[in-house]
Amino acid sequence: MSTLAQVLKANSEFMNSKTIQRIHENSHSVSKFPNRHLAIFTCMDTRLVEFLEPAMGIKRGEVKVIKNAGNSITGPFASTIRSLVVSIFELGVKEIMIIGHMDCGISHSTSRELIQKMLSRGISLDAIKMVEAELELWLDQFHNPIDNVKSVVYKIRCNPLIPKDIPVHGLIFNPNTGAINVVIDGYKSKIEEHGTYYAADVERLEKI
Amino acid sequence: MSTLAQVLKANSEFMNSKTIQRIHENSHSVSKFPNRHLAIFTCMDTRLVEFLEPAMGIKRGEVKVIKNAGNSITGPFASTIRSLVVSIFELGVKEIMIIGHMDCGISHSTSRELIQKMLSRGISLDAIKMVEAELELWLDQFHNPIDNVKSVVYKIRCNPLIPKDIPVHGLIFNPNTGAINVVIDGYKSKIEEHGTYYAADVERLEKI
The missing domain is CATH 1.20.5 (Single alpha-helices involved in coiled-coils or other helix-helix interfaces)
Structure with a gap:
């Protein structure tokens, strides 16, 4: 079948x-309005399916769930930012959680290896050349899921389309055990007016 | 709390x-390798949480799940395309399903109303101006979730980074009843070499 x-x-x-x-x-x-006023942004990993939501105590009707490879923000108006904008201004979302996970596939991938696989499968070199620089910037900078969570929180926190009174938390999930740990507590982290990042716990974060 | x-x-x-x-x-x-070799791309809607996967008979470990507002493809190398590329070339995905849903919030949104809400919340006009054209192209073209599924299947099917032997199906989900209907059967739809779309059932699709 x-x-x-x-x-x-x-x-x-x-x-x-x-x-x-x-x-x-x-x-x-x-209804389409999440009654816990929360949007979560996490990874497409199959180990999270039917696992992350119960591990967070999240049920149908409560949150918006955005997912892509490596919970990656690929630009200032990428689809994740658009999704968050709609969530906040149209659907009553008041809080955002970024949830990376250990052993993320993206942290093990390199643009060079991926391009080799694409070429050997018959993908045109011209098409690959059009995206090669972006692919390098994405895959070859993604070494560690925790650093990526920090970076994604930072990108969302600094994005002028996201209101500054929306807390943006960063969490890390163990896709085998189900445990969740806080990387960035969004209630404590602030952005200065000119966009420079400071966090009450920035020193602690550097050590995670 | x-x-x-x-x-x-x-x-x-x-x-x-x-x-x-x-x-x-x-x-x-x-493991991170989905053992049904399937990636699904669907909407962030909260009614789908803990509902779409059981309605499809999908379990942990079986599929990659990508989600954003209105299951939208926002560019030829948007994060969804990247997620599919990694899924196919790194994680063994052999088939793709796009699952839109009835009563999608995006089909009821307009760029004009959203911009008004953003301005009244204090978002800078300069930031909005930077994305206004893209916002119009996205929200004001999205009238019907079924048309969007067709358009997204077409965008993925025509993308030169996606191998032509990967079936791309289009489905529509009822977020209240849980029923799924086929919009495009990816086994029957083909792309000509020059990228023109033709489907064995194209006439049927026009009538959905």
Whole structure:
């Protein structure tokens, strides 16, 4: 059976199952407005599926969930920033959590190896040349998931489209054990008017 | 209690709960490589949390999950394309599903209203001016979640960084009932060499 057929079969079974009854019973007042006023931004990693949300005590109807490879911000108006802007101004989000995870695949990837794999699969060199510099800037700078969380908090915190009264927290998740640790407490971190970063706990962060 | 404190408390309780034992028992061979070789790209909507994955029969360890506002592709090397590139060339993904959903918030938003809200919240006009054209192109073109699914499938299908032998399916999800319908069957849709789109079922698609 094809993957698409498997998904459609699973959906048909789901629609007739007790699981969907239970979901409906537990979420009768659910709307597109997250009732905990929270947006989380995390990684696409498959170990987080059906694991991160329960590990955070997050349920349907409570938060907006944004995910990409390595919870990466790739520009000042990248889709994650747009998603946060819509979340804040249209959907009542008042707080943001960035959740990186240990053993993130992106921290093990290099642009050189990836390009070799793309070429050997028949991707055109011209297409690769169009994105090579951006690929290097992204993959070859991503060495450590904790540093990436700090960098992403910083990028969001400094983005002039994000109101300064929105706390931006940085957390790190263990995708095997389920444990969560704080990297940046967004209630304590502030931005100076000119965009220079300072945090009450900046010295502690340097040591993580 | 602050939202951050709530999340940390929930995590502490989770770590000592039976839920985590059950998750570990059910996912002993989980790694970063999705064992169903599938990546899904869907919306950040909170109604999908803990709902879309069970509705698709998807479990931890099986798929990569990418999410943003309106499952939008904002450029030829936007973070979603990067996430798919890494998924395919580094993590063994062989198939892609785009899953839009009915009543998507993005289809009800306009750039004009959003900009008014941003200005009244104190966001600088200069910052808004830097992104105004992109915001219009994104929000004011997004009228219908099904059309958006077709457009996103088309953008991925035509992207020269995505191998042509990777099926790209388009699905639409009902965020209230949990039902899934096929918009584009990626096994039947092909791209001509010069990038013109044709689908075996293109006439049917026009009528959805």
